[in-house]
Amino acid sequence: MQYQKRTVTCGDLGAADVGKNVVLNGWVHRKRNHGGISFVNLRDRYGITQVVIDADSPPELQSAATELKPEYCVAVQGIVRARPDTMVNPDMATGALEVQAEDITILSRCVPLPFQIEDKTNANEDLRLTYRYLDLRSFSMQKKIRLRHETAFAVREYLVGQGFYEIETPTFIRSTPEGARDYLVPSRLYPGKFYALPQSPQLYKQLLMVSGFDKYFQLARCYRDEDARGDRQPEFTQIDIEMSFVRRDDILTMVEGLMGYVFKKVLNVELPAQFVRIPYDEAMERFGSDKPDLRFGMEMQDFSPYVADCGFQAFKDALAAGGRVKAIVVSGKADYSRKQIEELESQAKIYKAKGMAWMKVNAQGALEGGVSKYFPDAALVTRGLGAKPGDLILIVADAKAKIANTALGGVRSKLGKELGLLDPAVFKFAWIVDFPLFEFNEDENRWEAAHHMFTMPQEQYLDTLESDPGSVKGDLYDLVMNGYEIASGSIRIHDSELQQRIFRIVGMTDDEAQKKFGFLLEAFKYGPPPHGGIAPGFDRLVMLMAGETSIKEVIAFPKNTFAMSPMDDCPNEVDEKQLKEIHIKIVPKEEPKA
């Protein structure tokens, strides 16, 4: 096809170009016809330029212009001219100029659109994903994809500058049933055997440390076959990092430097040189979450000092059972209706709380409503909690500390959202440190690794690993920001004996360990260096930088909630022939028994 290739883009014409003969290639964003004169807003990745078809243009040009419809792809040749003063559009980057068309060539046509291409699209997500290539035409989406690119570039720039090598690791790997469910890839050459897609390059990056690549990173695609969320996709990207001869603080400092660089470079936002560090236990008690949103206060407080003398049995029972009674003060919200409070209570119940108590501080400073009658000494309570007249006090009690904390923490998060306390332009980072190394799995009646089995226990617990696993803290750290976990890492075990002790504690026999991780244990016989690492979630990071609440907004072609792609209808059935080659037989799903 003969057509004129662009000499400029729709975003870069300036005053100096007036009088020039230019060619633009782009899409018809909008067209306005006034009978004689007509205007076309031509759009490409770089911007929008107004093309004018004058009333006295030749008939061929006029008819070409008449034919144009939204999203036609065209080549326009014409002369750049300044707009008359009164017709300058100050809202447009190129609003002082326009191109007087001399020739318009339609490169391709466009059928009526399923939804309009505009920044604040009103189409629902399913439709946007079905026509993702159209959705991505909007400037708002182009901007997010660009932000992602720039962030990736800045990450590489910084880490390479710090002496890191980017090294690829395999995406067909050995399946290890620990952790998330694996995506499996059947093997054609080995009937009945499978590769797994990596949940993360964890073991490979540790092996790279054994190899002596003491600073490694990779923008690694990871795969986990678990249910999706706003901040979770079945495939996602992490900035995988591992370093040798480091202690915890070396990693934290390095990531602080990385984040500082990226935010400055990409968003021109200055981050603090260091991020606050909060021990896990403290985060749970203060915020009811291991990924607290620090953009607002409303911290949870211990309500137990007021319980002993009160007549409210539920609170006493919770404490007697070793649980918690926790409160938050909602400033100025004594005017909340019963219905509003019930909605908050239902939020608490999502996290298995049995209920949520409340009371209000009236204008005189007295307690009223809810459970207030059980607390005759209002001043004691309000002074202790720092509650002022007009405040609302919410209380959750439970025999299990975790339930009381997470439930009220959930209420705190909901209130943060509801009260507009979450400014997307504010970025509050924090390190959560001193995580427990083990968690007790009640269903299986055994201890399991809270993070993963290669995490170093903190030194002071080495003697009590076996006798008291529950109290062991690991050399573990999460980076959190605005209520999201955006990185997780640890110092690793590089000692085979210690590693075997851990395996035994989580109930893995030496044989099993050998079978599953023998190659790692073997490698660790050959002078492994002390090492540790971390893996920031790249999609979540970009999501927050973009001020979004779903990572789908910053992934070009994401999956929907059910791990499907509505655009190409994936996953899909495959031919019998393909199945035969990989030795797979489909067993039909059993009908539920009546």
Add this chain to the structure above:
RNA sequence: GGGGGCGUAGCGAAGCUGGUUUAUCGCGCUGGCCUGUCAAGCCGGAGAUCACGGGUUCGAGCCCCGCCGCUCCCGCCA
């Protein structure tokens, strides 16, 4: 596995507690007019088995049951 929300023209929404109905509005689409707009304007038009299947009722977009789809959340995510 469980819970909340949604489903009405191509898109987004309204439609009160079942009853003037030919299901309303905005955008888009389409025909016409219009020489400076930029979310152009004005006049006209087409376009909907109210997700789907049952049921209750004299009468269902609205109530009930089932089912499908999307979305958010709990579980899950070492």
